[in-house]
Amino acid sequence: MRRKSEARRLDILRAAARVFRRSGVAAAGMREIADEANLSPGNLYYYFVGKDELLFFCQDGSVERMLEAAEAALTSTLPVTERLRTLIRAHLHYTLEELEGATAHLEIDMLAEGLRRTIIEKRDKYEQAVRALIVKGIKRGEFASCDAALVARAILGALNWTSRWYRPDGAQSVAEISDGLADYLVRGIAAAPQTNAAPVRAISGGRK
Numbered sequence: 001m002r003r004k005s006e007a008r009r010l011d012i013l014r015a016a017a018r019v020f021r022r023s024g025v026a027a028a029g030m031r032e033i034a035d036e037a038n039l040s041p042g043n044l045y046y047y048f049v050g051k052d053e054l055l056f057f058c059q060d061g062s063v064e065r066m067l068e069a070a071e072a073a074l075t076s077t078l079p080v081t082e083r084l085r086t087l088i089r090a091h092l093h094y095t096l097e098e099l100e101g102a103t104a105h106l107e108i109d110m111l112a113e114g115l116r117r118t119i120i121e122k123r124d125k126y127e128q129a130v131r132a133l134i135v136k137g138i139k140r141g142e143f144a145s146c147d148a149a150l151v152a153r154a155i156l157g158a159l160n161w162t163s164r165w166y167r168p169d170g171a172q173s174v175a176e177i178s179d180g181l182a183d184y185l186v187r188g189i190a191a192a193p194q195t196n197a198a199p200v201r202a203i204s205g206g207r208k
Helices: 002-023 031-037 041-047 053-075 082-095 113-139 148-165 174-189
Strands: none
Touching: 002 031, 002 053, 002 148, 031 053, 031 082, 031 113, 031 148, 041 148, 082 113, 082 174, 113 148, 148 174
């Protein structure tokens, strides 16, 4: 029964995310969310006490999964460039393909203070993990010397903004967008390739 209840809650969160994306969080109503989830408003309130709670759980579930992906990236033995690529793909999967993640970062101000603080703390922890990964790449010579905090925020800003313009029926799939952004963002901070070749000396002409 507990597993069934949790599965139903997840269905409701996905229905709520669809409504949030379609109508906007401010305009979305509990009745519209109940209709999307094939529930009566009374049954919806059995699972969630209000829109704030629905929005919170949409955000919290996504951030938790992103934190798990970041932790895996930090402890992996792969090259840091590949770890960052993998983390970028995971980030976009959780925010674009898993519907409840579509509002994971961009609607923080809609939450009540206590709920907002919880999400912000987790977001900050995630940003710190991304920053630590970039620092690791710099130390290993895989990334060019840079301001890791600034670069981490630039990368996360680019990834989070996809929630604003991505459309499931658009020209590119999530996988294509993920691969393209991973390539572009990682290549942008990659260290210049080293060369061991001796410098070419100018050859003088023949004797006069």
